[in-house]
Amino acid sequence: MLLEVRDLHVEFRTRDGVVHAVNGVTCGVDAGETLAVLGESGSGKSVTAQAVMGILDTPPGRICGGQVLFRGTDLLTLKEEERRRIRGAEMAMIFQDALSALNPVMTVGDQLGEMFVVHRGMSRKAARAKAVELMDRVRIPAAGQRVGDYPHQFSGGMRQRIMIAMALALEPALIIADEPTTALDVTVQAQVMDLLAELQHEYGMGLVLITHDLGVVADVADRIAVMYAGRIVESAPVHDIYKAPAHPYTRGLLDSIPRLDRKGRELYAIKGLPPNLLAVPPGCAFHPRCPLARDVCRTDVPPLYEVSGTRTSACHFWKECLDGRAGS
Numbered sequence: 292m293l294l295e296v297r298d299l300h301v302e303f304r305t306r307d308g309v310v311h312a313v314n315g316v317t318c319g320v321d322a323g324e325t326l327a328v329l330g331e332s333g334s335g336k337s338v339t340a341q342a343v344m345g346i347l348d349t350p351p352g353r354i355c356g357g358q359v360l361f362r363g364t365d366l367l368t369l370k371e372e373e374r375r376r377i378r379g380a381e382m383a384m385i386f387q388d389a390l391s392a393l394n395p396v397m398t399v400g401d402q403l404g405e406m407f408v409v410h411r412g413m414s415r416k417a418a419r420a421k422a423v424e425l426m427d428r429v430r431i432p433a434a435g436q437r438v439g440d441y442p443h444q445f446s447g448g449m450r451q452r453i454m455i456a457m458a459l460a461l462e463p464a465l466i467i468a469d470e471p472t473t474a475l476d477v478t479v480q481a482q483v484m485d486l487l488a489e490l491q492h493e494y495g496m497g498l499v500l501i502t503h504d505l506g507v508v509a510d511v512a513d514r515i516a517v518m519y520a521g522r523i524v525e526s527a528p529v530h531d532i533y534k535a536p537a538h539p540y541t542r543g544l545l546d547s548i549p550r551l552d553r554k555g556r557e558l559y560a561i562k563g564l565p566p567n568l569l570a571v572p573p574g575c576a577f578h579p580r581c582p583l584a585r586d587v588c589r590t591d592v593p594p595l596y597e598v599s600g601t602r603t604s605a606c607h608f609w610k611e612c613l614d615g616r617a618g619s
């Protein structure tokens with residue numbers, strides 16, 4: 292496996308106490324595969340990604356357990372210098388907000404070119420040619436003329452393409468994209484997502500797509516890992532999830548996206564709010580919001596049940612949920 296995260300734990304020390312932002316996450320992605328990590332804000336998806344990339348805010352964030360295996364090497368045991376090399380050349384990240392991730396006072400050509408100057412020892416001139424080539428790859432019109440423009444001169448969608456170009460520059464084996472289209476209009480979202488999926492195929496990369504929007508990733512993901520309160524509550528091939536979720540939270544997310552085959556049906560909204568991580572409910576953290584909850588849910592933390600060889604669910608009543616009795 293290209294990337295394998297095993298029993299990862301991350302905590303934050305805050306004035307009000309210790310927040311267990313990531314609480315035993317296990318997941319992985321292979322070359323050429325797309326894993327979507329789905330969850331509401333505060334579920335621990337971004338923190339997991341930052342821990343994997345080695346860019347966690349430290350302090351107050353601290354990895355307090357687990358392994359992050361990249362091609363079999365535990366990144367958490369490497370020196371920062373070695374991690375930085377891997378981060379540049381072998382794994383790259385795409386952020387939600389290109390405007391703050393890009394340098395506002397440097398032309399996009401110089402920013403793209405710098406990757407080649409720093410990591411590949413290219414001349415400025417050769418690096419600029421590479422920058423134009425990359426801008427072409429991500430389909431920025433008139434790349435040759437726009438290479439000298441600054442980030443603010445591009446539209447949101449075009450800027451996100453530039454971020455993708457930056458991430459692709461050194462042809463990494465893995466890209467982690469954290470809400471890459473959330474800030475964009477719906478039509479532009481689809482275009483950027485299609486581009487990302489296309490490039491991922493072409494380059495044979497592993498792709499981790501972090502999102503709160505199941506609708507955005509349905510067509511491009513191979514697997515989905517659903518996070519809730521710092522845990523993965525369901526992990527399965529995307530088709531299995533669509534056919535029948537094995538966790539009531541997944542069912543809630545699924546029922547709250549518009550679908551063509553459900554036209555006319557009222558959209559469902561999961562009741563209540565995600566838990567405050569300083570006071571996670573006992574037992575199953577989802578129980579205050581769960582239509583299937585009963586007494587055992589309030590006391591016993593559900594283990595990860597094996598639903599099939601490729602599927603897990605952290606719900607005591609996953610069978611009922613699969614049968615469609617989650618009551619939405």
Ligand code: SF4
Nearest residue numbers: 575578581588606607
């Ligand atoms: Fe709902 Fe209980 Fe399953 Fe948690 S364990 S998701 S509360 S049915």
Ligand code: MG
Nearest residue numbers: 332333336337
């Ligand atoms: Mg986030």
